[in-house]
Amino acid sequence: MLAHWQNHDRSFSTVSLVTAMVLTSLQLPGNAGEYLSGIEWPEPPIVTPGMADRDPPSDAVVLFGGHDASAWQGGEKWTVENEELVVGKGMIQTKQAFGDCQLHIEWSAPTPATGTGQQRGNSGVFFGPYEIQVLDCFENGTYFDGQAAAIYKQQQPLVNAMRKPGEWNTYDIIWRSPRFAEDDTLTSPAAVTVLHNGVLVQNHFELLGDTPYNRPPRYQPHPVKLPIRLQDHGNPVRFRNVWVREVAALVGKRVRSPALREGKTVTPLSGNGGK
Ligand code: MG
Numbered sequence: 001m002l003a004h005w006q007n008h009d010r011s012f013s014t015v016s017l018v019t020a021m022v023l024t025s026l027q028l029p030g031n032a033g034e035y036l037s038g039i040e041w042p043e044p045p046i047v048t049p050g051m052a053d054r055d056p057p058s059d060a061v062v063l064f065g066g067h068d069a070s071a072w073q074g075g076e077k078w079t080v081e082n083e084e085l086v087v088g089k090g091m092i093q094t095k096q097a098f099g100d101c102q103l104h105i106e107w108s109a110p111t112p113a114t115g116t117g118q119q120r121g122n123s124g125v126f127f128g129p130y131e132i133q134v135l136d137c138f139e140n141g142t143y144f145d146g147q148a149a150a151i152y153k154q155q156q157p158l159v160n161a162m163r164k165p166g167e168w169n170t171y172d173i174i175w176r177s178p179r180f181a182e183d184d185t186l187t188s189p190a191a192v193t194v195l196h197n198g199v200l201v202q203n204h205f206e207l208l209g210d211t212p213y214n215r216p217p218r219y220q221p222h223p224v225k226l227p228i229r230l231q232d233h234g235n236p237v238r239f240r241n242v243w244v245r246e247v248a249a250l251v252g253k254r255v256r257s258p259a260l261r262e263g264k265t266v267t268p269l270s271g272n273g274g275k
Pocket of ligand 1: 122123124131133134231233
């Protein structure tokens with residue numbers, strides 16, 4: 001090796017030969033120039049994040065900020081104390097309807113923990129008729145598709161990321177509403193991604209339908225946007241920092257065919273590359 005590098009000219013010519021071979025291979029069609037998609041994208045809007053991740057970004061709708069439950073129909077039957085919303089009488093639902101969205105919600109199970117299984121710290125976050133379970137499952141056994149962050153009776157969470165009763169749990173939920181055709185057939189199912197305390201627990205799970213206790217899931221046609229609901233299951237679960245962002249895909253517009261640009265030359269692509 002030492003001798004090789006000592007013969008400077010010879011090693012240089014070897015490197016040059018290898019470099020030339022690599023460059024030749026790069027000049028094969030498909031590797032030459034810059035790919036231009038031909039799609040013009042709108043500029044992504046600027047969103048100012050909150051001071052901390054629990055704080056609402058600038059485009060969020062605050063559903064509970066600590067002071068009143070006025071965003072909720074039925075909220076007057078729940079209690080606001082210590083800037084927390086405590087489960088009271090009956091299920092509450094947002095006055096505004098939401099479709100595809102990102103929901104941030106924090107909840108804390110009652111202390112001392114009482115009851116077992118489904119009777120301990122039970123509530124739920126519903127998008128229309130679809131429940132993401134809220135349950136104190138810290139050292140509390142229950143059926144797995146009924147524990148915290150389960151899609152109730154359909155899908156258990158990937159892991160149990162539960163904090164102790166009295167501590168605060170966070171759900172960050174990415175929700176996609178189901179879509180129905182004009183003849184009421186399902187065209188795409190609901191899908192959900194959930195992070196529980198920052199841990200992925202549902203990874204784009206496609207729902208089989210609604211989430212009742214007493215029958216199989218099924219889809220019934222409904223508008224894309226429905227209220228978000230919080231369940232009264234008889235346990236004084238506490239909520240705080242509840243906000244939601246509506247999510248819409250940015251739509252690009254095709255303004256020219258896909259092409260390759262080499263210097264000033266733009267060559268339209270055909271075949272598979274042109275799709
Ligand atoms: Mg529940």
